[in-house]
Structures are given as C-alpha cells and as structure tokens.
Amino acid sequence: MQNLFAFFYRYAFVFLFLILEFVSIRLIVSRNENQRTIFLNSSNLIVGTLYERMDAVRKYFGLRQDNAALAEENSRLKNQLANLMNASPLITDSITDTVYRQRFVMHAAQVVNNSIERRNNVMTINKGARDGIDKYATVVEPTGIVGFVTHLGIRYATVMSILNSNSRVSAMVKRTSTRGNLVWPGNSPLIMNVEAIPKHADVRVGDTIVTSSFSHFPAGHPVGEITKATIEPGENFYLIEVRLFNDLARTNHVYVINDLHKSELDSLNQFNTQK
Amino acid sequence: MNSIGFRHGLRLVFLFFFQVLVLKQVHLNWGDFNYISIILYPLWILLLPVQTARWILVAGGFLAGLGVDWFYDSPGVHASAATFTGFLRPFILSYLEPRGGYNRVPIPSKAHLGLNWFVTYASIMLIGYLFIYISMEVFTPALLGTILVKTLFSFIISILMVLLYMFIFDPK
16 A cells, blocks of 8 residues: 555656646637637736736837828728719719618727737737627728637737638638638738639639628628639639738728627527427 | 745746736737747746645646636637646756755756756757647648747747846856
C-alpha cells in the first residue's frame, strides 16, 4: 500500500499533466463545436478596456490612411445622395413602398484588437449589447466583409474574422450570380477560396465576388476578385482563389450590421430543419 | 525565499502583459507572407528555479496559458502548449545537465550557465512550445507543412525576443 502511495506521489505530475492537457483539448474542441465557452473571451470589460487603451496608441500611426478611406467613402455616399436629389419632381403621388423597407441597421465601430496570423482569428470591437448590437450581427467595411459577432459583452463584442476555419460565407460571382461558399484555406490573409461552384458554371479570372442573398451579410457587398479558377481532373467543382479587396490586417473602422429580418428567417429555418 | 517568489511573480506579470498587450498587437506580415506569431511569455516557465516541483511547473504553465488564452480568444490553445512546456522542462534540464550538476545554480539562466547552454535550452523549449501551440491552433494534421513553416518562422523571431530579454534584464 505504501508503495502504491509512493508511486502516485512520484508520478503525480504526470497525471496532473495528462488531466490538464485533457481539459485544454476539451476547451479547444468545445469552442469549435459551438461557441459554448462564454468565459475566456475578449468581449468582457476587463480585456476589452485594456485593449481599447492600447489601441488608442496604435491608431495614431494609421490616421492618414483611415482619413483617406473615410473621405473616399463619404464622397461615394454623397454622389449617391446627389443622384437621389435630382430625381424628377413631377411625380408627387405618395405610395407605401414596401419594396424599400429597411432590413439592415448599421452601427459604426472600431476594431480594438485583431489578429491575422493564426488559423482561427478573432477580433474585438468597441460596441456591445449596450449599443444595440445583436448576437450574430455581421461586420463589414466599405471595401469588403470582416466577420460575424460571436460573443456579446456590454460594451465590447468578439467578432469571428472571415480568416477563421469556422467561418463560411455564402458568396456569388457578381456577373452570373452563381453561388458558392467562401472559406479561408489558412495561409495568406488576402487569399480565400470559393467552394462548391459546379464545373458547368461560367467562371472567369477577374470576375468579382460579392456576398449572396443566402448569407447574413447584405446581398451584393463586395468581397474580392477571382485570381485563379481551375477544375482538377475528376472533380465536379471549381477550385477558385479570390484575392480580397480589403486587407484585414489593416481593418480599423467597421460597420456592424443588425439584420431586422433575422428572427423571422431563423424561425423559418428552424421550422424547416425540424420537419 | 520570499523575495525570490516575488521576483518570479513580477516576471510573470511583466511577461504576461507584454505578451497580450504588446506582442499580440504586432502583426509581422507582408502581403501573402503570414507565418509569424511572437511568443515570449513561456520564458517565465524556463526561468523558474531549478528545484521547482514538477507539479508546480505543469500547473503554473496551465494557468499562465489559460490567462493568455483569455486575451487571445483561443480557449485551451496556449494552455495546452504551456502545460506541455512545464512538463517537458525537467527532462530537458536533466538532458542538458552540466558537469557537476545544478548544485550551485538557482535558476537556469544565461548569467549562471553561459550563453551557449542557455540558447540550446531555450531553443528546445521554445520549439516544443511553438510546435504544440501551432498544432493545437491549426488542429488538422493535414496541414503539417503549414505547421512546420509557422513553427520555424515564429521560432526565429521568438528566440531573438528571448535573447533580447535576457541581455536587458539578466546581464552577466
């Protein structure tokens, strides 16, 4: 008996090692299943506030590019506004036009913490439940898409970047409206793949990829440009490489988009999957 | 004894916050080249006293890793690598044991055992850490090539950071 205790005492660190490794791997796997780990993320106040403080310093180095990008977006929006102002004033009838009823609500936010070099990249933004952000809201910037909200803190939210092995976005070729799935193969932060476009579809190098209406993003938001489209022998689907329009390493000002139709769409989908 | 504990605690706090607030924000990527994570905080495990009980190395590694995971949004990834590093340390120390043992050596650092010895020790430990960390992060054996490339480039930058730290805070 004493020998047994001596044995356990001597090798206690091995057992401890195995137990702790098991706990770690359990954490990794449970996160991959469905973000059930509500602790251990950066949307909480302590981590979020620390990151925001640090980010205030970092931001100074990118002010010039940020200003240029925002001014460019402003001018584009003003052009659209000018077009609307010049509409013919002859039609004065009033109709309730439900075609243009608002579906998306945008909130401006800033990225306070970001990564791109890992396989599963995550960001923190400085808007949270208090600012009216929904769980699973989408995040875009004017030149491209950024990710989904996964954890909602009071003042911060964690965003799963599209540079993440769990991210899957329905996207389409703008010219032909052929749909596929946008996924990240894991190396370059500028290159993504579009999967599941059948080989009979018309896809050319240089085509623009935009979000499709199947995704939770507003349909038609720009994503990137096709740089490679090949069909491996024996495959039924294209192998498509897309170069993103936006560089996620420099993402700073983003828009968080709440989908007002989300609960209705979700309840319909739930109904479908239950049957 | 108390002041030694205080020094190791202080080093942990410094390395921890340097890792999550500064090194995490540094993105060393040029266009499509995107293989570098700078990891410095396991140096805390490396520099614990030689006589530290093995279970403290394992448990301490786990807790430090879990804390870093909290900031990195990667539950379990750093924890598993740091636990492994703590587990590995006694074996590497006994493998690299100098003639005459560690009798007069309080901590396995550059100042006590020389630059060559320390570089060997830190390299083995860091490669161990980075390999487990990046494997757990990628989590598919199919991408072994990517894992090895990331480990190599991350190691080159990280070991430079470790040596820089040692030359600043632990000069001869």
